[in-house]
Amino acid sequence: MALTKMPLHVAIIMDGNGRWAKRKFFPRTAGHKAGIKSVRQTIEFAVEKKIPYLTLFAFGRENWQRPKEEVDTLMDLFTKVLVDELPMLKDNNVKLVVVGDKSRLSNAVLSNIEIAEVATKANTGLMLNIAIDYSGQWEIVEAAKEIAKSVLANKMQIDQLDENRFVDFLQPTIQQPVDLLIRTSGEQRVSNFMIWQLAYAELYFCKKLWPDFRKNDFQAALDDYQLRKRRFGKTEDQL
């Protein structure tokens, strides 16, 4: 299908790694490892289609409650992927930023985040956000704290706050509203992902488990997006 409408910001909840592994009688962590191929294909496809912003939900604040072995494996994977995929990110002119609460991450993860962010800082193509120890509610609370500080420091009056101004206090690289949210594995939830930015997003639920997600599945989501009538609260006649 010809893509006449392109989303500026695509967000993806990469779900189903555990079920993928279970179906194959593998440990859950094998599902996360297999999911890296899907991450790579997704980034490459976003670059090919010239999508400006892509945000991937890799680890939610609630995910710390998972078994320690799984959390440790995920953290090791993030550490490794940030190094292994750096040449691919550079070749594709991708700028990478990790969004989330960095205070609970290990030094190994933090230092590789720093290396990858610095190495891709000047890139001008796809803005790739990877959300780690992130939740939408956390982001809104952080924004509220920053707003309170600004008011206390007399940098801003409470009455100046409105929806547009509030956005300035969200995490810098994900302030762009999400146009298309893709969630794999058939689950139909937002799961505390960019809840502010998703206000008018089109939601697309794909039955495939994340490790099976390929470029043609991303293409199918874009094809479906072409059929959506986005009204942003207006009537159809007003559009």
Ligand code: FPP
């Ligand atoms: C959800 O599946 C997936 C995750 C919590 C982790 C996602 C991480 C990766 C794909 C690895 C690498 C990613 C990057 C961006 C470096 P689940 O475990 O909730 O699956 P289930 O619902 O079937 O149990």
